[in-house]
Amino acid sequence: MSGGVPFSSLADIEALERTPYEEAIPERTTYGLLRRAAERFGDRTAFAFLPDGELATPAQRVAYRELLANVHRAANLFRRLGVGPGDAVAILAPNIPATHYALWGAQLAGRACPINFMLQPDHVAALLDASGAKVVVALGPHAELDVWSAVQKVPGLAQRTVLAIGGDFEAALAREPDALAFDPRLTPDRVCALFHTGGTTGAPKLVQHTHGNEAHTAWFAHRFYGFDEQTVEVNGFPLFHVAGAFVYGLALLAVGGTQVLPTVTGMRNARFLRQYWKFCEREQVTALACVPTILAGLCNLPVDADISRVKVAYTGGSPLPTELAVRFESTVGIPVRNILGMTECAGLVSIEPLAAPRVPGSCGLRLPYTEVRVVPWRDGGAQLQQECARGETGVVVLRGPHVSPGYTDAKRDAGMFEDGWLVSGDLGHVDARGYLHVTGRAKDVIIRGSHNIDPGLVEDAFLAHPAVAMCAVVAEPDAHSGEVPAAFVTLKPGAGMDAEQLLAEVAPRVYERPAVPRRVVVLEALPTTAVGKVYKPALRALAAEMKLREVLQAAAPDVRVEVSAREHGAGCRAEARIVGPADGLLEQRLRDALGAIAVETEFRFG
Secondary structure, X not given: XXXXXXXXXXXXXXXXXXXXXXXXXXXXXXXXXXXXXXXXXXXXXXXXXXXXXXXXXXXXXXXXXXXXXXXXXXXXXXXXXXXXXXXEEEEEOOOOHHHHHHHHHHHHHOEEEEOXXXXXXXXXXXXXXXXXXXXXXXXXXXXXXXXXXXXXXXXXXXXXXXXEEXXXXXXXXXXXXOOOOOOOOOOOOOEEEEEEOOOOXXXXXXXXXXXXXXXXXXXXXXXXXXXXXOOEEEOOOOOOOHHHHHHHHHHHXXXXXXXXXXXXXXXXXXXXXXXXXXXXXXXXXXXXXXXXXXXXXHHOOOOOOOOOOOOEEEEOOOOOOHHHHHHHHHHHOOOEEEEEOOHHHOOOOEEOOOOOOOOOOEXXXXXXXXXXXXXOEEOOEEOOOOOOOOOOOEEEEEEOXXXXXXXXXXXXXXXXXXXXXXXXXXXXXXXXXXXXXXXXXXXXXXXXXXEEEOHHHHHHXXXXXXXXEEEEEEEEXXXXXXEEEEEEEEEOOOOOOOHHHHHHHHHHHOOOHHHOOOEEEEOOOOOEOOOOOEXXXXXXXXXXXXXXXXXXXXXXXXXOEEXXXXXXXXXXXXXXXXXXXXXXXXHHHHHHHHOOOOOEEEEEEO
16 A cells, blocks of 8 residues: 555544654645655556547556656646646646646646536636636547536636647647746645636635645545555546546545546547446446536346456545445445535545445545534524534534635635634534445425424435435425425436325325425436436426426416526526506416515516
8 A cells, every 4th residue: 555554433533643743644635645646656657548439449648757757747837827825727627638737737836726617607707706727727629528618618718828639738748848937836725726616607716736735635545445545546537627637536646646637528428338338348447536416327237247356446526325336336336435525625525444334324534533413403504612422413524734825815714714614515424433424415404394304314214215216305495394305306217107096105104294305206317417426406496497387377277377496596597477458457466476485586478
């Protein structure tokens, strides 16, 4: 092992903590870890990039020595273009080797700001302004993924230097020396990256990362995973997400492992997915980086290759249903372990260690040299001066070397960064062995009259049903109770069951009567983010839309009413279009019908 015996219990973590922190981590900066790996494993493969998802096409391999040289070249280029410690390089590109050169090189010259290239141009522009980006690096014209044309629509782009991966970016790198041409003067507390978070709507929200934040998560992760320089991992996560960059990215680079990068479209590449197991055999993969939706898909993919080298599938991004983990392990034969992470702590809160049995419902043990507590949640805030008993539900808070100094806009820190603690917003508890269990989000709590309903516990009841593949429970607006639970589910292949029958069979398993959903909706797929995490705001909008449509149609059965709802801030906003000429009396009747339903609704006629 590159850094000690793998963890198997909280006692192992506590034993390590008796070593002074500076002795337990070999480098305190992101660059320090990369340089150390290149010195130790210079000829080993850092990246095996799959160009097109075809087995006949060989992987493009990048050795650690080559990676470090290109990081140096990128840093030299950015500094020559005027990027200093307080400036940013915005990066809009998939998880391919050249994007890594830009990401880590930007952290040497100044700050990296990876941006989701699927965002709307105005939102990208706001992130560029908020980050202070002087340079933009984007994927150039590409047949498989059209980022370039979207980038050209971003307002204010002409004010910045724009470089295309697959074109002038690599050409510019080739003109730079492969050794650093300047002293970066790095320290653990220097801000090196800005990662956006908080969804895809509203004002930009950028989390600051220091070198020390990123080095902490990257170095200590491998002691949970059991990873070393022999590890080969499939990493299809985008680099604008902390999972791709750190949880499965820098954590591998720090120990000299190999990352298999599956094409410019990652895990969305259908050709790659059809031959997933054969690629695992060809590349001698030992670990899988997943989210629950990917695990569910792999359960339905016949194992048509030798995957005996694969030791573990790590998953995070959204809660791991126990039934899904059991199904994957029994169907595929690969152990599953869970992870909890946040952008605000460089991607990691806790990890289930591979060297110990999977604990159903758990997301693992805290990182070394950190504190994770569960405290009461009252009046919309965390009670930091109190601590819940073992097994008691509250909100998860943490502090340690990986916790961000805050957002670029300090006004946003309130309620998230409090008295040295990061308030996660996750509801959960810590069990007797120190394992953290997360059951939902504090902001996702459904308040039905006087009942606080944890949607995670309701989801567990649905996921225990043999026909259910995935489930998400959200608040549906209600005139009488304020909110009531609504369940959205997907079914396993071949499962024939309607929503009414499913609700009848699941209702007795729900932990309390008020938590039984008023509505169950069967969908082909749940809406997800770019990394496969279930996107509940879209479901809340859908639940509101369905409720409003029913209420308005009941109030005017002879009139055609079309309703659409969309996310808006912490809630949603709706539009009701009445097919017909304007009618003030009808509009008032419909508004009266909505009564106390707390959804802002605009009426239109036509």
